Amino acid sequence: MVDAHRTFVIVGGGLAGAKAAETLRAEGFTGRVILIGDERDHPYERPPLSKGYLAGKEERDSVFVHEPAWYAQTEIELHLGQSVVAVERDAKAVHLGDGAVIQYDKLLLATGAEPRRLDIPGTDLAGVHHLRRLAHADRLSRVLATLGRDNGHLLIAGAGWIGLEVAAAARGYGAEVTVVEPEPTPLHQVIGPELGQVFTELHREHGVRFHFGVRLTEITGQDGVVLAARTDDGEEHPAHHVLAAIGAAPRTALAEAAGLALVDRAHGGGVAVDASLRTSDPDIYAAGDVAAQHHPLLDLRLRVEHWANALNGGPAAARAMLGKDVVYDRVPYFFSDQYDLGMEYSGWAPPGSYDQVVLRGDAAKREFIAFWLKDRRVLAGMNVNVWDVTDPIQELIRTGTPVDPEALADPGTPLSAHLDVP
Template sequence: MYGHIVIAGGGQAAVQAVDTLRRKGFTGKLSMVGDEPWLPYQRPPLSKKYLAGALERERLLIRPAQFFPEHRIDAHLGRRVTAVAPRERHVHLDDGLVLPYDALVLATGSRPRRLPVPGTDLAGVHYLRTLADADRIRAECTAGGRLLVIGGGYIGLEVAATARELGMEVAVLEMAERVMSRVTCPELSRFYEAEHARRGVRIRCHETVRALHGDPRTGRVRAVLTEQGTEYPADVVIIGVGVAPADELARAAGVECENGVVTDVHCRTSNEAIYAAGDCASHLNRRYGRHLRLESVDNAFEQGSTVALNLLGTATPHDKLPWFWSDQFDLKLVIVGVSHGYDTVILRGAPASRSFSACYLRGGELIAIDTVNAPKDQMAARKLIAAHVRPSPDKLADPAMALKDTV
């Protein structure tokens, strides 16, 4: 049994790890180091209800304030791990504190990719990742204002939907040929483009940003210029062009990294005393036979639990079926599985009904499903995908037939 476990990070994976350790009987010392000054909180609402002012900060908390002292967890908030000394087995914090460890969990998450063009330092230009980011953006999102979103992924479209409901004029610029192109099929992309357009959001694909222009008197952004020669006026700009794993600590410590901190099926890194979980981790997934780095709350939750169980000596592989979600307007998109490598898409139901699913197959096997306002399909799909079934294409395309009966 380890004497002292240190968790570098203060998000969902970190909280789940310390919670599971205590619930499963760990009696040693627990230290959690989070670089934000607030208690650990949920990030998904930042682009939706919290941004809209419909959710108070206290309701974002993953655990109440008393949880940490009650469970004898030393929470170092507003502190950052600056270095890991793997031979000595201790970490250095930015306030000079040195914490020795018997086991270290890297749960450092991810950070927004920066847009390498002039003008991103202007007032009114934001990235959305933290609670502080959301507070700054919320203060500037007022009815009648002009918001321009750079990036047509989950975050960009969620912010666009929220801002539109707040009464802003909204435009989205996407450099690819369609929105959400990394995660959904063309049919889903076109549906969401049409839904946003119907609500008054202007979406422009094939647009690459060249520069952001500001007002020289105020230093605030006033327009975005694209390589295609179009200038889009803007009072507020949100940049959402993806995230990168926060794996700098691991790299500096000599831990293997490749698109994140590389781990085995038990979430252990190339250093036997160091584990990784959440957005920063690229784990070996037996289900897919390759390393995956997943950016989702569910994955962080499950990996945090898995790390804890392995630290307690219970050999537990992390191979849960991934799932993700996105709320835009009154549309709930749930993605189950990983569609990478699909060769066939079968739609269940008509997009015009605003309740349908897109089923992804590879070699006849159901490998993933995207559901829009179709909770029964997404629940049934979890079992079918996990069982590696080969459903009948004709039955799959019939929305009147329950998904579980298509095999």
Template sequence: MTTSSTFAIVGGGLAGAKAAEALRDNDFDGHVVLFAAEDQLPYERPPLSKEYLAGKKTLDEFTVEAAPWYRDHNIDLRLGTEVTAVDAAGHTLTLPDGTTLGYDKLLLATGSASRRPPIPGSDAAGVHYLRTVDDAAALSAALKPGSTLAIVGAGWIGLEVAAGARGRDVNVTVVETAAQPLLAALGAELGAVFAQLHREHGVDLRLDTSVQEITTDDGKATGLRLGDGSTVGADAVLVAVGAAPNIALAEQSGLAMGDGGVLVDASLRTSDPDIYAVGDIAAAQHPLFGVRIRTEHWANALKQPPVAVAGMLGGNAEYDELPYFFTDQYDLGMEYVGHAPEYERVVFRGDVAGREFVAFWLDADNRVLAGMNVNVWDVLDDVKALIRARVPVDPQRIADPAQPLSAG
């Protein structure tokens, strides 16, 4: 590409910033324009429900690059600017003021938004969602010692906020329609571990329970009315029922869609050869598993952009990283790696009651699909090797802490 080429990046989160970094690291000297819908410099999102909410990190500490970096690397960073349309055939973007910008290559990194279920009262004052740093600041201000927080949803965000709130002496009730927390992400076996964890720390965890209404008084949330007719009083309510990928631009531009996102190959190229997609919106063909995988986790936003940039610059690269995520709740720290939407059994290695163990998700042939280390460190590479081997393991052997973690 020449210095007259324009590469546009739509999405001002971690993925967008990492793409800009990768372009300059690969000596692209053309015009790079990065559109960010928020007024903030690109930042990482995991701390919003973890260290930021706990008061352990400031925004500057998880901002990807300080403002001078964009200037020094000649990145045309346009904060508070949301692209309204993509003309794939004409290679142009439409901006909020009606002007257009031409591009040679385009990267979509538009991320996700908080899902907003049609619960009566969900737009009342005192009802919080958590996606941006402004959301996190507003929620943090509401978490006063001795106050009460009701959380709708026992997924990652809901549970991380519950842990942070309990650390600030806030009374917490979590309501979840499923039989266990994190059921879709981890299954019933590990969901039970997290249920026990939160109950031990004083969370009122209500499973198999629906929310019929967020109750209000004079326009302000006062709690929840549940499916059984009972109520939960609260000073603040957090709705944390998952994220919805921001795919409107991709759909409007005529790109192939599926699996809840934008269909991309292993190089992260869409159905249009000049448009790539990364992060939450990318339903990417995975070379190891042979299926499309779309995950809304930090690791993809961090590691997919360099692969996409390689393709944008005319090279060949494939994204074959194993899906990865982590959490820290109370005294439980864990890392999960792999992909196990369907599994035959879970094998535990170590002390589950003491929350110091490794869990493995196996298929019917005893191949390891995924693994999770809980307060056991320096085993992640071994777990990854087991997953990549794609060969049967002896369940009794991997369950024995005295045996090395290896296939066979």
């Protein structure tokens, strides 16, 4: 039986919000839990949208966090297809788009992020796509199947994780694929130039065309249909459909209007939260893609847009809302599947933060571990088609243990042995 004397409201119907609601009940909270999402679909996980589901290897129902009946069984009140238009902090109330007002004792903002838009002519054509929501994946999977059947051409703006995963899915359907990227390698801002070439070669072997160092300037079409795309080097690229995969922006409008502290876009943007995921308002928390946390382990403010952060951040915020002593300091983690390559990445090592990259294994066979080092300490590690090594990699990052780079590169030396290096 729900005790109506306390109400916790969660704004955002994604993985972070759903796992927060689950955790509140698992921790024994008996008050009202109200989960508000602006999509009509029940909360779902996003990785399949660019991986298994998009590629036609997983069923649509497999993406959902819980069975629909679970919410009623656990007495979670769902408001789907409903937007929150304002947070009134003094009155501790959220205002919904239909005019309803809901009071809260604690509030969690898990509003996520939205795709960045191309600011060029032609983006209003019907064949221009983004991939963030389940409805986007529904549509794009049909497009890829049609392109594959008709030998059609997909142009992707952006060689980040989404762009590369969609490229792999598109080639799986048989579509022609061109990727346009302003950086010199794929994933340049994540794994740097040293490892980007691995992904260039992988995709070229599967027939993907890359154009590096250029940006789209215009998408051309006729009668609403995409025909081609132009880049700033003067070239015109054939295209029947275009995917804008140039990153995502945190959905902070609600928090900004409420007067919560934000982080400047130049530093990743997002709602500023402390180590317990509390915002500048002691009764409001933020988790998932929208939260820019001061990370206790890394000693910097970081906004992480990946699945693991939503999976673990939602529960951490829920426990903090219940008054528990929470320090959210998990090592950032994400994974990707492209063709026969599977990888996991742990840590944080953007270009300029490291002084050495150490490879362990065979990069030519795409079976290796890469380590990004600074002063002989591991900042990040990426295992490619090598498994069951995430725990020792993360332990090396967490402890900051100095390592011997030569021994680290030796597959014959167990990773656990490096934890004892003086």
